[in-house]
Amino acid sequence: MKLRFLSPTNHGIVDYLAAVALIVSPFVLQLGSSNPLAPWISVVTGALVIVVSMATNYRYGAFKIIPFGGHLTLDLLVATLFMLVPSLFGFVGLDAAYYYINAVVVYLVVAVTASEGRSTGR
Template sequence: MIDYVVGVMLMASPYVLGFADGGAAEFVPVALGFSAVIYSLFTDYELGAIRAIPMPVHLGLDAASGIVLAASPWLFGFADQVHLPHLLFGLFEVAASLTTRTRPSSGLVMGDA
């Protein structure tokens, strides 16, 4: 569930936090948030619709997205305008990718009785 929430939050952040200026500061989180929602729909996990992407690949995409997002203010030259949301969201994505299990817990699975 967190993948979809973070994706939507990333897409909304430039507008909610006031840095929607039509430049890279706006484009990067919107593009990465949209990408996260799309690859989440294709991930082989509970909330995936198509289930074509293995969870370890999904987590690799999350980590890569987080690194790009965190570095984007300096990579694309808008750090003097805004950097904290990109850095914090990016670091969160990296941390989440490193701490997420690739398999469901061994507890009761839906349908077990």
């Protein structure tokens, strides 16, 4: 099995699903016990994921401004920020775990995403 099995098209589907999860799950999980910013950082990130996805040059991008490689770079930046957020804002417990888990998931999604066809919307 190839390590990079997730096509840019399927990555786009994952992006939109992740955006919805980032917006909804903080409320389902009742984040915010260690800091009231905990749910809102996720919601804002989810909204930004939608904007970036719509601007990405892949099948589900509406405006196709951001090259797919640039999109993956932004994903890595978000994952890194998610790793730092608990320390920066004093998140503990579930609030911290939520961001650490999301960071690992984003790193993994980028790691398994194939780059071929990135500019053709395939």
